[in-house]
Amino acid sequence: MLAESAAAHPDSVAVLDDRRTLSYADLLDGSRRVANGLIEKHGLRAGDRAVVQFPNVVEYVEVLFALFDAGVLPVFALASHSAIEIEDLATRSDAAAFLTVDAFGGTDYRAHAEQLAGARPSTGDGRPFATVVAELGRPDPLAAIRSSNTASTGRSGAPSDIAFLQLSGGTTGAPKMIGRTHDDYLYSVRESAVICGLDESSVFGVVLPASHNFTMSSPGILGALYAGARIVMVGSTDARTVLSAIAEHAITGVSVVPPLVTAWLDSPEAGRHDVSSLRVLQVGGAKLAEPVARRVPDLFPRVTLQQVFGMAEGLVNYTRLDDDFERIVSTQGRPISPDDEIRVVDANGDELPPGQEGSLQTRGPYTIRGYWGGGAPESFTADGFYCTGDRVVRDAQGYLTVVGRDKDQINRAGEKIAPSEVEGVLLTHPAVRDASLVGVPDDRLGERTVAYVIPATAAADAGEVPGEFALRGFLREAGLARFKIPDDVFIVDEFPTTAVGKISKKDQRVDAAGEAETPADEAPADPLVADHLLADIADKLMIDPAALSGGIMLADSGIDSLQLMALLDKWRTAGAAGLDFETIAQSPTIDDLIAAVRQAGAR
Template sequence: MLEGFVPFPPELVARYRDRGYWRGRTLAQEFALALERFSDRTALIDGARHYRYADLDRLSDNLALNLLGLGLRPLDRVVLSLPNTAEFVILYLALQKIGCIPIAALVTHRYAELRQFVVLSQARACVYPAAHGDFHFGPVAERIAREAPSLSWRIALGEPGPGEHSLTRLIEEPAATSPSVLEALSIDSTDPCIFQLSGGTTGIPKLIPRTNEDYAYNSRVAAEVTLVDEDSVLLLVLPIAHNLPLACPGIQGFMFHGARVVLHGNTRPDEILALVEKHRVTHLKVVPALLIRLVNHPAAGNFDLSSVRLVQSGGQRMQPEVRARARRTFPQAFVQENFGMSEGLLMFVRKDDPEDVLLETCGRPVCEDDEVKLLDDEGREVSRGEVGELACRGPYTLRGYYGVPEYNAQRFTADGYYLSGDLLRLHRSGNYIVEGRKKDLINRGGEKISAEEVENLILMHPAVQNVACVPIPDEALGEKMCACVLLKPGEALTFEGLSAFLRGHEIAKFKLPERLEVFREFPLSTFGKISKKELGAMVVARMTGDSSCV
């Protein structure tokens, strides 16, 4: 067993298998069934490149053997930072076949995040594009390799630099290793198959171990609730490594059914709508910010969108007006809200829910063995209809973050319930309503940003005495981040100066504050802490010109 991994208790493993949620198979074995059964069907489209299931099987086999030839072994961790390309899917399948654990980084992550992932996981390899936009990954990866002894292999998609291996060549060049080696590998179905990333409130992201069996079930049950069949066509424009596009039901759930996935590398509405028409897309995954852009696109009515059967929205609450517009734009589609987390639990509204339930709630759990409690600050269950912190456990919800026993002691109850930090209320229908969160996060268009992580960096600025990052409302993204600062005597700071300072720390661009407000003092709670709720209201008052609240 991997040191630092918290397994499911044996009695729950037996229970979940007895009830059919878990099948005693690795994720690679689940994929193998689909790759063989649907071998002649088109599985993946990436621009002009079309791949059958048989093609993905053959290419991922070859890549798996070449990765073994490099020296990778089962349970080795691999930081995977690729855009929405076919190579991501081929590599993901190959890593499952050799039992390596991909770490689901984003192509927008930079030195600060990638180094953290390598150090936290003791990763053996890092895979990235040679360049993405105007950013070149090679020098950053080389720098991390000098600082992290575990990192033995740097693999680039595109033209490799000194010391790098070419992902394209590893996929295409015939492997010297015998295919029989793959059959001889021993992979435990209860071991981790991926580390997803938490939106945790601390400055260091937490690694979420998802096991082979729980992650496969996660995708199967999500596919059932989202009405996936072998004729379904999914268009993926959200970052492919995120839990929603990858597994809810995502690539996994669609491939298990022999369905088709279309990949696209940007979120420009005209391109998305054209792809829907061209490929007769049946399923769209969006966050509300993207959906708003699609339904407000002036030329949306010029495209044939009648193929879309389901628009799946997650990441943040969808407003009723957005839902109404989406129904007009995609007249044949069920606009389905869901609430989920990379840690596990998924809630979906259902097609037969009454209209008021569809408009007011985020859904209900997808499995009858999803155990949900809403707790007060003392850990007691709240009365029906009252707001409480979501605590959950079940056949696809983690039992502990990787390698952080002290943190796990805070985030999990003694009987294994995960304390999510989300505030929910039970609706009379049995669905749930999201009422906010205890976690100090800014939800920027579905990307969860740790306020503490950014605050720690801003405190390093020589002009800053204290800082608090708070969410401010945004019509398109839901929330943006405002950095509220107290300056040292005689110092000054501009928004441009703060942005330049933070860029110098090489963090992902989406984490940069989009507003700066300077205060003489911060409002404090009765416990002497900064009242971020009051501070956020003061920022909004400044934005709207309401001086009575400032």
């Protein structure tokens, strides 16, 4: 593919960063000389695996195609992976080499190489383990690796051979390794380039980690090279860096994850840069909430938003560039190929009709049938469908709307809650920039719901950050069912994120579980005084305590049995150990309820 693009566009710029610029001819020649150097100087062989850890720099693309030409399978680590994680990848893939840079952005990658070399002095067949470090401060960072031989090694193998090992996007345990073949991956790349309108006039800005599947192939780096386009490596994800890079290089397309979109929309940099060159803003990696999607024209008035829903295991869905705006903002697209098979199934595995929510299964021309090394066989059905773990709704036209993950669905006292629904309503609040809902284990409810909210910058600057009462009241007024309103709301400055910038709900769950264990010295000095008890009841009713009259009949207050049980647990912990449910449930008024609690606590 690269040779064909270089023949058609030899003098066109293929890839650049703030240090180097390579034409297509430069890239082809340089990658072939690196390929021969890896064979001649480091003893690599066709079929070997090599862990690759590069930031967003030009050399990444050279090394990538060098490995393809040498028939060596890249194992794609992320730049944010630690030395311990790199060692694990090298061990599980039985790698023969580790390729990286000396240092970038404050990270000492050479130290990763030295640690790995110490842990793996030789390969499984007794050859020395190779560590290859690009010296980014030199005019040619790969000079020490290159051979004088500019011919192709001819060792890249057959189209149906595995080309590389990508990492799964799972959130638990070590990532599974995905073997993608040359033909299945390039099918996806070629079709994606067409769907996304890439051609030789396109300029693709690489904002997300270069080795991530989304950045690589949807249509990404490989799609840009296939089309003869230009690639610009952007050194950071902050709004100033990205928006100024769009203006400086006339970037026409970028691929990002939802948290970056919300951050850019809310940034003071919005509107300060000429971003009129941008034609397509792709958002994927996680669902883009509809309220945020509707705000995209505020920052990019000439851009076409394109939602992307895909996975490293294969299936990719796009909204099309000519779809109407409502479809673009409300769905995550339809599959690339007419031969992609989609099943939406219930808990029993029975297929559901369009319009009903269920678990997504898929089979198709570029979706794997099993993980490399045979891991996680439970992820595949007996008839070869991959169980994605996503919960979706498919419409009659085949467009998918992502509801969440099977593991993200919250079961609160038997009621099922889709986090994306609650998050979507929270995002319609003018003072909310971003929102995330997670479920946390609870002895009484099974799971309780916790919402994390980042306030909009303007609201924070004006001292108008909405509190828990206000936000829960907003959700109730928006018509959200009572059981879907979060049990707790935390106002935070930022969300924890994964290596590729997705919100880490795993970390939020851990944080929320920790918040439930309030240290004794932080608890109210006297939690059973009347004012505190009234505030507890008002909290469950989602109203201001000042608006709650103690004389109101308990039956007329709107409080339900689950809420009373939650209060019972809290008050027992606070000192009313002898309190029972019958006593509080039969209290005629709010004042009577408070009196019963205080009597049980002897306060």
